[in-house]
Amino acid sequence: xxxxxxxxxxxxxxxxxxxxxxxxxxxxxxxxxxxxxxxxxxxxxxxxxxxxxxxxxxxxxxxxxxxxxxxxxxxxxxxxxxxxxxxxxxxxxxxxxxxxxxxxxxxxxxxxx
Amino acid sequence: xxxxxxxxxxxxxxxxxxxxxxxxxxxxxxxxxxxxxxxxxxxxxxxxxxxxxxxxxxxxxxxxxxxxxxxxxxxxxxxxxxxxxxxxxxxxxxxxxxxxxxxxxxxxxxxxxx
Numbered sequence: 001x002x003x004x005x006x007x008x009x010x011x012x013x014x015x016x017x018x019x020x021x022x023x024x025x026x027x028x029x030x031x032x033x034x035x036x037x038x039x040x041x042x043x044x045x046x047x048x049x050x051x052x053x054x055x056x057x058x059x060x061x062x063x064x065x066x067x068x069x070x071x072x073x074x075x076x077x078x079x080x081x082x083x084x085x086x087x088x089x090x091x092x093x094x095x096x097x098x099x100x101x102x103x104x105x106x107x108x109x110x111x112x113x
Numbered sequence: 114x115x116x117x118x119x120x121x122x123x124x125x126x127x128x129x130x131x132x133x134x135x136x137x138x139x140x141x142x143x144x145x146x147x148x149x150x151x152x153x154x155x156x157x158x159x160x161x162x163x164x165x166x167x168x169x170x171x172x173x174x175x176x177x178x179x180x181x182x183x184x185x186x187x188x189x190x191x192x193x194x195x196x197x198x199x200x201x202x203x204x205x206x207x208x209x210x211x212x213x214x215x216x217x218x219x220x221x222x223x224x225x226x227x
Contacts (some may be wrong), residue, residue, distance in 0.1 A: 004155075041220065043117065043205075045218070046215055100161060106153075
């Protein structure tokens with residue numbers, strides 16, 4: 001069975017500092033990989049996705065993620081965090097098109113002024 | 114603009130009550146999903162539907178049922194609510210197709226069972 005692990009439950013970062021959120025997956029082949037963001041009181045919004053090709057993918061809101069097959073990881077990064085980035089972030093995988101998503105446990109990001 | 118609407122933002126129910134959570138989407142999506150979200154556990158799929166009157170169990174269907182009589186509406190039913198069903202419930206929808214993994218989510222219903 002596929003699974004997704006987000007090792008960090010909470011991360012606190014200063015505004016303007018860089019941010020990296022970790023995601024590891026457990027699946028034999030390369031799955032489809034996603035990052036979603038949930039702002040307070042909102043539903044989830046897709047930040048970016050990786051299906052194939054270039055292992056560095058760009059998303060919305062200035063985020064990017066890098067797929068590393070050797071590490072079974074898909075970490076999310078942002079060079080300079082804004083206060084509005086305070087939210088909960090979820091990594092998700094699906095093993096093939098049309099299959100259902102499996103979500104990680106989420107990482108809550110707090111942004112200090 | 115894409116819209117998935119959940120009828121209630123907050124609900125408080127008593128143990129043993131029958132609870133209906135409603136979800137409506139206006140995007141003509143084939144797929145609809147119900148997730149529950151709990152701290153540290155992320156989102157877990159309860160049920161999904163890929164067509165009217167069709168449903169499939171997700172990862173945690175016990176204690177829940179669903180109904181999809183019309184394409185735009187997907188209802189989650191707690192036949193006899195229990196305290197361990199206190200949670201945030203999220204509805205989502207998507208098109209069928211190669212990239213149907215892009216889900217559109219509602220804002221969620223926070224259910225408290227007392």
